[in-house]
Amino acid sequence: MTAIAADADFAAWMSSVQARVEATLERSLPGARQAPARLHAAMRYATLGGGKRVRPLLAFAAGELAGADSSRVEVVACAVEMIHAYSLVHDDMPCMDNDVLRRGKPTLHVEYDEATALLVGDALQTLAFQLIAERRLSDDPAAHMEMVRLLAVACGSRGMAGGQAIDLEATGKALSQAELEHMHVRKTGALISAAVKLGAMCGGPCPPALEQYAHRIGLAFQVVDDVLDAEASTATLGKTAGKDSRQGKPTYVSALGGARARAYAEELRRDAHQALAQFGADALRLRQLADFIVLRKF
């Protein structure tokens, strides 16, 4: 396949997964007219019609590698995306990052109100666990329960929520690269890893090499996020650019400088590819996603 044909093939795969995720989210969220209607409409606003769906793409790519039934993978992909959406709604609130723009639209507390934003986040988190629990996701009941536990650990106080707490305390401080890593492995890395592992577990036990891949691209995702926040425009990102430095947040750019941050992302991309070496052609999508995550411009 030529490079251009490969790109087109990857783009088509991404579009098809994104469309499927959108349709599954649409079906899994309560209808906007179902009571309490305002809450349900706001949950849909927070979740539908936007975002790159990086975590669902990773779940599908890992599921393909593991030979998983895609009707299972779409469930874990949507659960993880709901957790991600909840975290964005809460992070954007005035008491946290106080942001007004997300995915090119007003943030939820701006479009609705703060109380609704609080409840939307709460209810999206719950719905993610409900989805995981009510569908048969593994032939092995113990592995299915392990998927619930794994998602909980990934987004709890030693995962995503904990990373956010570290982030709050770090604002205004200079962190070393090791300290940044400690924060981001939790804040963004934990849920990205969960997406990969849960996707794979729909097919069977998650191979250890896939966990290494997930760890690398979780970090790479954040490094690139920091670079884009510093270098891209608000219009390109669909969220407020330049926010980190204005808010005094330590980032890979503030710790390493832009050039070394980009080089570090590149190193993580290579490591991610290396972790996939044993899988050969089966890991095509995961390789392409590592490239997409590091080379993206938005």
Next chain:
Amino acid sequence: MTAIAADADFAAWMSSVQARVEATLERSLPGARQAPARLHAAMRYATLGGGKRVRPLLAFAAGELAGADSSRVEVVACAVEMIHAYSLVHDDMPCMDNDVLRRGKPTLHVEYDEATALLVGDALQTLAFQLIAERRLSDDPAAHMEMVRLLAVACGSRGMAGGQAIDLEATGKALSQAELEHMHVRKTGALISAAVKLGAMCGGPCPPALEQYAHRIGLAFQVVDDVLDAEASTATLGKTAGKDSRQGKPTYVSALGGARARAYAEELRRDAHQALAQFGADALRLRQLADFIVLRKF
């Protein structure tokens, strides 16, 4: 047994369950020195050392009826209490009820800050699901997964979080008794029912009569809460009294008047007892708890 001896026996049982719940929560929450330390200390502040532990008491009483292993029941009791604690932390925040006193102490966002309160609620919800997932709670794996699902449904947008959303929209409006019921079945009833059902499910399938009992006492709990808010003092309650009428919240007292609200609670207590008739002496604790919930003064 004389009435006084029965009271003393019930009081001793309550104390022993409360102590056991406290010890299990203590063990299940991350240590206050474990990173991120501020978040973990705040999670403990929100959960430990206070409250009547009504939901855990119900779980233990239902577990006793079902012949469940108490080492299983303590897990579901603590998970439900963590969900309850998270809901209090979020409900007290300035964008919701904006309260400063809870269980006789400053509310979490007053003692810490709003961002921490947001994350504490988020992380306590997650930890509840983690607890339920990581312990063996049923001999039947499908029943265990059903317990995860049941907890999620109880606290999601068609349960507790949905009830809170209805409450927000109802402020300043006069609701009929049926509308109040619709709200409270979700806002407080769903989690109270979940406590009863999950406790029973640690022993086997939940008998339908127990669901009826749970529905009645869930409502009775809220009716009495409304009466106490109107009639008791802040010092007695350990939370701000008289808040409902000041905030223009529709309550059973505003809908029915104090005397009819008390009579309704009494009717629900009788119905709850009736639902237990088939269980004979095995339902002693559940009967005593129905009495406690309706006759309490705080």
